[in-house]
Amino acid sequence: MRLKATDLFLAILALLLVGVSFWQTWIGLSQIFGGASFFIALVLSLLLLFLAVLVRNAKLNGAPVGGLSAMYIFIALFCFTANFNALYTRFMKTEIYIKEIRDINDKYNQLETDVQSRLSYIVDAQSRQSIVGDVKQLAGQIVDPGNPGIGTRAKIIINRIEKKLGKTLTIYTPTRNSREGYEDLARRMVNQIIDLLEVLSPQEKKLRDDVQAAVLKWNKKTQKMLGQQPEDINTYAVGFIDDATLEYNKLGTQANTTLGDSKFTFEPIKSQAQDVGKIGYAFKHALQNFGVYQMVVLAGCLLLDFLLLILVLLVTNTNQQTYSSNPTENRKKGATLIH
Numbered sequence: 001m002r003l004k005a006t007d008l009f010l011a012i013l014a015l016l017l018v019g020v021s022f023w024q025t026w027i028g029l030s031q032i033f034g035g036a037s038f039f040i041a042l043v044l045s046l047l048l049l050f051l052a053v054l055v056r057n058a059k060l061n062g063a064p065v066g067g068l069s070a071m072y073i074f075i076a077l078f079c080f081t082a083n084f085n086a087l088y089t090r091f092m093k094t095e096i097y098i099k100e101i102r103d104i105n106d107k108y109n110q111l112e113t114d115v116q117s118r119l120s121y122i123v124d125a126q127s128r129q130s131i132v133g134d135v136k137q138l139a140g141q142i143v144d145p146g147n148p149g150i151g152t153r154a155k156i157i158i159n160r161i162e163k164k165l166g167k168t169l170t171i172y173t174p175t176r177n178s179r180e181g182y183e184d185l186a187r188r189m190v191n192q193i194i195d196l197l198e199v200l201s202p203q204e205k206k207l208r209d210d211v212q213a214a215v216l217k218w219n220k221k222t223q224k225m226l227g228q229q230p231e232d233i234n235t236y237a238v239g240f241i242d243d244a245t246l247e248y249n250k251l252g253t254q255a256n257t258t259l260g261d262s263k264f265t266f267e268p269i270k271s272q273a274q275d276v277g278k279i280g281y282a283f284k285h286a287l288q289n290f291g292v293y294q295m296v297v298l299a300g301c302l303l304l305d306f307l308l309l310i311l312v313l314l315v316t317n318t319n320q321q322t323y324s325s326n327p328t329e330n331r332k333k334g335a336t337l338i339h
Contacts, residue, residue, distance in 0.1 A: 017305075018048055052312055062318045076306055085282045100271075104218075112211050118264050123165065138193075142186040143182045210251060241271050241273040
């Protein structure tokens with residue numbers, strides 16, 4: 001039998017596709033089977049080649065190929081699952097880690113907002129915001145070179161603040177008549193008002209300070225981490241996310257204990273950084289964040305594992321001579337039967 005150009009092309013393409021599929025299947029299954037993944041991937045790849053040959057021969061001989069094709073698809077699905085895990089994790093690992101890091105950082109900021117809204121201040125949130133604006137005006141007025149200290153304009157602002165606070169402020173005097181003295185006066189007046197705004201129990205004050213310190217720390221660490229090279233992010237992201245998650249859960253538990261269930265309900269979160277590289281996580285992340293990159297990886301894996309079968313079915317023509325290598329002989333047999 002002469003080897004046609006299409007046969008040679010199909011054979012080379014089959015080896016390339018199955019070879020790459022074997023490599024990626026090996027990587028993708030290593031998370032589950034460890035060292036045995038090499039042999040499992042090798043067996044699956046050899047089965048694909050064997051079934052592709054059987055499908056081609058069946059097509060050449062005019063035999064049904066449905067059963068063999070179904071077996072090929074069944075085996076290829078295992079390879080596809082492992083290939084998707086390997087390729088998706090390889091190309092998307094940095095993006096996955098970056099998203100996890102940003103998500104936990106957003107949770108810190110949200111925790112600070114939730115805790116602040118549930119602390120028992122003597123002044124409600126809307127009034128606090130208004131008073132803070134007045135405090136800024138007061139500080140600016142006290143150091144105004146045209147009318148420094150507690151002048152007429154400053155007293156008007158103080159009266160407005162006292163009405164909102166429901167308390168009378170102590171009017172301090174400057175230590176000396178200089179810019180430094182008025183700046184010191186402004187700081188003391190501002191601190192007095194802020195202290196009145198922040199009347200909290202010792203436990204709530206500690207909670208507020210702890211949350212604010214943690215948010216500031218992790219905002220800085222997040223910016224620093226996201227500014228690293230992709231290789232460094234991939235190396236240190238798991239530890240970073242685990243540490244951030246651990247502290248977040250401690251703060252959330254502290255908030256729940258301090259404020260009580262009636263004010264603040266907290267559910268601990270679990271870091272998913274350890275799941276990156278696992279088959280289930282790859283498909284879950286791809287579905288939740290489906291876009292161009294996910295589509296490209298999906299299409300690549302489908303072509304890698306199913307293109308060979310499609311080409312075999314398309315380019316293989318049934319050999320008509322299988323039914324009759326001698327047309328004259330067929331006519332004679334037909335005549336005998338009729339006779």
